Amino acid sequence: MSTRYTTSGTMTIAYEDHGGKGGDPLLLIMGLAASRFWWPPGLIDDLVAAGFHVATYDHRDSGESSRWPDRKRGNPITSLFRRRPAAYTAEDLADDAVAVLDALGWSGAHLFGHSMGGVVAQHIALRHPDHVHTLTTSACVPSGAGPLALIRYIRPGVMVRMSRIRFADGHEGDVAAGIALARMLASPAHPFDEESARAAAERDRVSGFRDTAAQARQTGARWSGPELGTLRAPTVVFHGEQDPLLRPRASHDLAAAVPGARLITLPGVGHDLPRALWPRYVDEIRAQADRSPTRSPR
Numbered sequence: 690m691s692t693r694y695t696t697s698g699t700m701t702i703a704y705e706d707h708g709g710k711g712g713d714p715l716l717l718i719m720g721l722a723a724s725r726f727w728w729p730p731g732l733i734d735d736l737v738a739a740g741f742h743v744a745t746y747d748h749r750d751s752g753e754s755s756r757w758p759d760r761k762r763g764n765p766i767t768s769l770f771r772r773r774p775a776a777y778t779a780e781d782l783a784d785d786a787v788a789v790l791d792a793l794g795w796s797g798a799h800l801f802g803h804s805m806g807g808v809v810a811q812h813i814a815l816r817h818p819d820h821v822h823t824l825t826t827s828a829c830v831p832s833g834a835g836p837l838a839l840i841r842y843i844r845p846g847v848m849v850r851m852s853r854i855r856f857a858d859g860h861e862g863d864v865a866a867g868i869a870l871a872r873m874l875a876s877p878a879h880p881f882d883e884e885s886a887r888a889a890a891e892r893d894r895v896s897g898f899r900d901t902a903a904q905a906r907q908t909g910a911r912w913s914g915p916e917l918g919t920l921r922a923p924t925v926v927f928h929g930e931q932d933p934l935l936r937p938r939a940s941h942d943l944a945a946a947v948p949g950a951r952l953i954t955l956p957g958v959g960h961d962l963p964r965a966l967w968p969r970y971v972d973e974i975r976a977q978a979d980r981s982p983t984r985s986p987r
Contacts, residue, residue: 692753695791702747704725709743714744716744718746746789780816803962804828810826816915823922826940876931882964930958931957
């Protein structure tokens with residue numbers, strides 16, 4: 690597959706069409722600092738085989754999308770508490786995704802967001818409800834959670850451990866950092882797939898895992914739109930019970946706030962998408978799409 694580009698305001702957004710034309714449109718949205726290359730190719734293949742037309746993209750300040758010109762140092766945690774104006778808003782991040790839908794010629798899509806991507810997916814569904822058929826989230830916090838709530842959800846151990854590890858400059862150091870972070874977030878009940886993590890890190894030519902300034906701009910993007918109680922897209926909320934980064938309470942609160950949302954907790958799963966669970970994700974997303982009045986003929 691080749692990288693394509695579209696514009697959202699002054700930003701250039703990189704995206705990729707993974708095939709399945711004629712199927713139900715499905716946009717995959719990855720998390721903080723992570724490019725679209727961190728979606729497991731096998732999971733994408735399984736979603737295409739299940740009847741979806743799948744696309745992925747890079748947030749602004751990630752992967753092959755535009756970087757914000759502000760090069761000041763930042764911290765993704767302390768940025769939650771700063772009062773200075775944010776570089777951009779959470780609404781801007783949601784609009785970036787809609788720019789990708791427009792570029793693909795999609796009037797709407799099913800959304801699957803992981804980690805921060807799940808928060809962005811919530812914002813898309815709230816800000817652009819006519820563009821969202823169904824919503825699936827994995828390992829994320831509720832939209833609109835304030836700094837104090839976020840601190841209660843976050844387990845700081847991974848971030849502290851990551852900050853203490855030093856890697857060489859350059860792409861090899863970026864690859865090592867990506868593998869180390871993937872290992873820290875991996876599911877304790879499932880084997881860590883280092884080969885797949887290395888392949889993702891190798892593809893990610895513009896790694897964001899060590900760009901704390903970009904991370905701070907993403908976490909500092911404030912949401913001032915509608916509340917979760919107004920979200921009407923059919924919603925499924927996944928969370929690993931052994932998530933080392935976010936306490937499962939985050940997804941419990943998310944599911945409780947969205948009318949009709951279903952919560953699925955996964956024993957032994959961390960802050961990743963383990964191979965053994967791919968059929969479960971695919972089946973749930975497929976079942977939601979089949980119940981949606983917007984489903985494509987199969």
